[in-house]
Amino acid sequence: TRVLVLNCGSSSVKYRLVDMADGRRLAGGLAERIGEGDGGRIVHTSGSGKPREQSHLFPDHAAALKAVAEELRADGLGLDAPGLAAVGHRVVHGGTRFTAPTLVTDEVLDEVRALTPLAPLHNPANVTGIEVARSLRPDLPQVAVFDTAFHATLPEHAARYALDRAVADRYSVRRYGFHGTSHQYVSRSTAALLGRDPAEVNVIVLHLGNGASASAVAGGVCVETSMGMTPLEGLVMGTRSGDIDPAVVFHLHRVGGLSVDALDELLNRRSGLLGLCGENDMREIVRRREQGDAEAGTAFDVYIHRLRKYIGAYCAVLGRVDALAFTAGVGENSAPVRSAATAGLEGLGIAVDPARNALPPQGPRLISADHSRVAVAVVPTDEEFEIARQTFALVHRSRG
Amino acid sequence: TRVLVLNCGSSSVKYRLVDMADGRRLAGGLAERIGEGDGGRIVHTSGSGKPREQSHLFPDHAAALKAVAEELRADGLGLDAPGLAAVGHRVVHGGTRFTAPTLVTDEVLDEVRALTPLAPLHNPANVTGIEVARSLRPDLPQVAVFDTAFHATLPEHAARYALDRAVADRYSVRRYGFHGTSHQYVSRSTAALLGRDPAEVNVIVLHLGNGASASAVAGGVCVETSMGMTPLEGLVMGTRSGDIDPAVVFHLHRVGGLSVDALDELLNRRSGLLGLCGENDMREIVRRREQGDAEAGTAFDVYIHRLRKYIGAYCAVLGRVDALAFTAGVGENSAPVRSAATAGLEGLGIAVDPARNALPPQGPRLISADHSRVAVAVVPTDEEFEIARQTFALVHRSRG
Ligand SMILES: Nc1ncnc2c1ncn2[C@@H]1O[C@H](COP(=O)(O)OP(=O)(O)O)[C@@H](O)[C@H]1O
Ligand SMILES: Nc1ncnc2c1ncn2[C@@H]1O[C@H](COP(=O)(O)OP(=O)(O)O)[C@@H](O)[C@H]1O
Numbered sequence: 001t002r003v004l005v006l007n008c009g010s011s012s013v014k015y016r017l018v019d020m021a022d023g024r025r026l027a028g029g030l031a032e033r034i035g036e037g038d039g040g041r042i043v044h045t046s047g048s049g050k051p052r053e054q055s056h057l058f059p060d061h062a063a064a065l066k067a068v069a070e071e072l073r074a075d076g077l078g079l080d081a082p083g084l085a086a087v088g089h090r091v092v093h094g095g096t097r098f099t100a101p102t103l104v105t106d107e108v109l110d111e112v113r114a115l116t117p118l119a120p121l122h123n124p125a126n127v128t129g130i131e132v133a134r135s136l137r138p139d140l141p142q143v144a145v146f147d148t149a150f151h152a153t154l155p156e157h158a159a160r161y162a163l164d165r166a167v168a169d170r171y172s173v174r175r176y177g178f179h180g181t182s183h184q185y186v187s188r189s190t191a192a193l194l195g196r197d198p199a200e201v202n203v204i205v206l207h208l209g210n211g212a213s214a215s216a217v218a219g220g221v222c223v224e225t226s227m228g229m230t231p232l233e234g235l236v237m238g239t240r241s242g243d244i245d246p247a248v249v250f251h252l253h254r255v256g257g258l259s260v261d262a263l264d265e266l267l268n269r270r271s272g273l274l275g276l277c278g279e280n281d282m283r284e285i286v287r288r289r290e291q292g293d294a295e296a297g298t299a300f301d302v303y304i305h306r307l308r309k310y311i312g313a314y315c316a317v318l319g320r321v322d323a324l325a326f327t328a329g330v331g332e333n334s335a336p337v338r339s340a341a342t343a344g345l346e347g348l349g350i351a352v353d354p355a356r357n358a359l360p361p362q363g364p365r366l367i368s369a370d371h372s373r374v375a376v377a378v379v380p381t382d383e384e385f386e387i388a389r390q391t392f393a394l395v396h397r398s399r400g
Numbered sequence: 401t402r403v404l405v406l407n408c409g410s411s412s413v414k415y416r417l418v419d420m421a422d423g424r425r426l427a428g429g430l431a432e433r434i435g436e437g438d439g440g441r442i443v444h445t446s447g448s449g450k451p452r453e454q455s456h457l458f459p460d461h462a463a464a465l466k467a468v469a470e471e472l473r474a475d476g477l478g479l480d481a482p483g484l485a486a487v488g489h490r491v492v493h494g495g496t497r498f499t500a501p502t503l504v505t506d507e508v509l510d511e512v513r514a515l516t517p518l519a520p521l522h523n524p525a526n527v528t529g530i531e532v533a534r535s536l537r538p539d540l541p542q543v544a545v546f547d548t549a550f551h552a553t554l555p556e557h558a559a560r561y562a563l564d565r566a567v568a569d570r571y572s573v574r575r576y577g578f579h580g581t582s583h584q585y586v587s588r589s590t591a592a593l594l595g596r597d598p599a600e601v602n603v604i605v606l607h608l609g610n611g612a613s614a615s616a617v618a619g620g621v622c623v624e625t626s627m628g629m630t631p632l633e634g635l636v637m638g639t640r641s642g643d644i645d646p647a648v649v650f651h652l653h654r655v656g657g658l659s660v661d662a663l664d665e666l667l668n669r670r671s672g673l674l675g676l677c678g679e680n681d682m683r684e685i686v687r688r689r690e691q692g693d694a695e696a697g698t699a700f701d702v703y704i705h706r707l708r709k710y711i712g713a714y715c716a717v718l719g720r721v722d723a724l725a726f727t728a729g730v731g732e733n734s735a736p737v738r739s740a741a742t743a744g745l746e747g748l749g750i751a752v753d754p755a756r757n758a759l760p761p762q763g764p765r766l767i768s769a770d771h772s773r774v775a776v777a778v779v780p781t782d783e784e785f786e787i788a789r790q791t792f793a794l795v796h797r798s799r800g
Binding site for chain 2: 118161162165170171230232240246254273303308313319344346348349
């Protein structure tokens with residue numbers, strides 16, 4: 001049995017076909033530049049083979065998904081081949097309505113559409129992906145897996161902003177959190193790495209990719225996370241500011257004459273590491289910093305300082321911390337980031353072993369020093385696998 | 401020798417006359433409803449006497465300051481009486497220009513005025529107060545003491561937001577921090593309480609008044625603070641939201657149709673504890689919560705949760721924490737807040753002794769349990785005294 005995972009963005013489709021017997025990736029790839037005229041292409045990888053690239057014109061998501069289906073068919077794994085159990089869709093915003101993976105119906109689609117004001121860029125693309133996949137195989141179960149769902153357990157004191165209650169409730173303003181499938185997968189994998197039941201361990205997960213978020217997971221239950229109503233809040237990211245005095249928005253509007261839309265674009269697309277040093281690839285920042293580049297140095301230092309504040313904050317939130325897990329592009333690959341983020345935190349029971357930290361990326365592993373009270377781990381995330389797992393579990397359950 | 405301290409708000413003047421020989425308050429009071437038509441009044445207290453109240457019409461700050469001068473004269477301590485060494489003025493925003501108490505000159509006044517975009521409500525009133533005081537005693541040194549100055553030592557990684565560098569620098573966007581005289585006074589008093597040199601101790605100061613802010617002070621030097629470019633950022637306050645996803649502003653503008661000015665007013669004046677439960681007096685919130693009021697309960701829990709995150713964050717920032725100090729209206733008086741904010745933080749070395757915590761307000765004192773690694777203190781703040789002290793030190797130095 002197989003599950004096809006689709007992650008539809010506004011101009012791209014990421015996909016993976018997963019063998020549910022062993023979690024193996026049977027095929028996967030990326031279709032890009034949908035609706036952008038020239039330059040569309042699909043990069044497809046069969047099994048553990050080499051990626052092969054094809055140029056295409058993708059006027060819309062339907063065209064791109066048809067190309068994906070073609071590629072899979074060429075591998076003998078088309079949408080019609082027997083054994084495809086379901087399609088699992090990543091959906092960014094589930095609001096307070098969706099707190100678990102959900103079998104798609106017309107009603108569900110309407111409800112996901114209704115959440116568009118909370119995720120104007122993402123939810124419409126996710127909905128389109130679901131619609132096209134349904135039209136290709138109307139008989140197949142389609143499952144929506146929400147980025148926000150793992151954070152649905154946030155206690156009210158963590159989810160509610162200190163905002164006028166009526167305004168907040170009327171406009172659905174609260175902390176939702178994102179990267180949920182990653183935080184869920186990594187917190188569980190971290191428990192497995194420690195050889196312990198997830199229900200027994202308290203984990204701080206640092207998902208450091210181009211987007212970045214932290215979460216505090218107590219016995220498998222998420223109790224706090226750094227992204228908020230949108231993915232803008234929290235840690236310093238590739239292009240997003242993360243936490244900032246909201247009055248900066250008022251000030252730049254009044255004094256700088258920037259419109260609300262321009263400010264949204266500024267904070268989401270031209271801030272973060274990019275805004276600080278003109279670069280959002282952490283590899284490049286580390287390199288420039290080592291060569292004495294002051295702006296790259298500041299960008300790194302701001303990034304690290306803010307990370308350390310979240311580590312400390314979540315130590316207070318959890319009370320007892322068993323593990324700290326680094327994941328995603330930066331977290332899995334950047335020893336300098338992990339080292340700087342944890343230096344001098346012995347007072348919090350955290351100590352990293354430099355030699356272990358310096359080892360090249362591999363599977364899940366510990367990098368803490370032997371005397372560290374808190375286990376420090378590097379755990380590769382796998383959101384596609386987690387979506388497949390949750391999709392399959394739901395389909396299986398509803399059939400069994 | 402005496403110093404007169406003036407704290408001029410947009411419609412009020414707080415004042416205190418301090419004897420510099422022993423720090424004693426010789427007189428003090430509050431003139432209210434300046435420029436608001438009827439209902440103006442001054443409440444004056446001589447020495448340790450009873451407050452006496454007088455109705456007035458205060459068309460402007462000049463009228464109010466004249467009434468203050470009258471009251472002082474009635475005590476034999478008028479502006480012309482010998483021994484008045486200087487007037488110390490609280491000024492809210494010193495930008496990056498003013499990092500220490502400053503003798504007022506025409507040029508200084510111009511520079512303080514130029515900072516108005518950063519503190520549109522406060523700096524103009526502060527300037528008016530200085531102008532009127534100068535006109536009453538042109539020969540007397542007037543000293544500006546800035547709320548931001550103690551935070552001028554913030555390292556760049558704490559002061560700089562992850563924002564486009566050019567935009568930030570052009571519009572002076574950075575973390576300035578406020579309540580500086582209080583954080584300075586309390587961190588020093590905490591060291592004194594421990595019988596140690598301030599240069600040796602790392603202190604987390606929690607200033608919890610109607611406005612609220614936290615700071616991390618390493619060996620007497622402030623290295624991080626929770627208020628930002630404006631006093632809106634950080635902890636939950638009486639009427640301010642503190643930290644919030646900046647995208648909430650974008651969302652409420654688009655979906656709720658609120659203007660930027662309305663959003664400014666919402667987050668600064670109708671949020672925080674008031675927004676959460678219709679009440680911003682912590683005494684009342686604690687009382688309602690004890691009676692089972694759910695909204696008061698949530699308001700309390702959100703307030704505490706956010707406080708705990710800052711305690712943890714600043715443990716990470718400081719690495720080694722020697723003391724945690726509670727101050728201002730809530731911090732000095734609310735045992736339930738102190739207890740909830742520190743419960744279960746043994747992992748951070750923090751443990752409060754319930755009996756010590758429950759004692760009624762008094763001078764500076766320790767409330768930590770004997771086994772607590774971190775000393776937990778309640779330290780009454782005294783911003784007026786600190787302004788007087790800094791004013792006198794400057795005048796003295798420039799004369800000596
Ligand atoms: N060796 C490395 N050192 C530092 N950063 C790395 C390294 N490899 C990848 N990255 C960072 O990972 C980021 C992408 O992470 P990823 O988790 O794929 O992001 P996302 O899924 O959010 O787009 C890139 O911005 C890059 O800077
Ligand atoms: N016994 C008490 N318990 C709880 N809160 C108190 C108590 N006494 C005073 N407060 C709180 O202190 C706050 C005022 O603190 P203060 O430091 O005077 O504020 P500010 O100077 O910022 O106006 C009030 O909002 C009130 O809720």
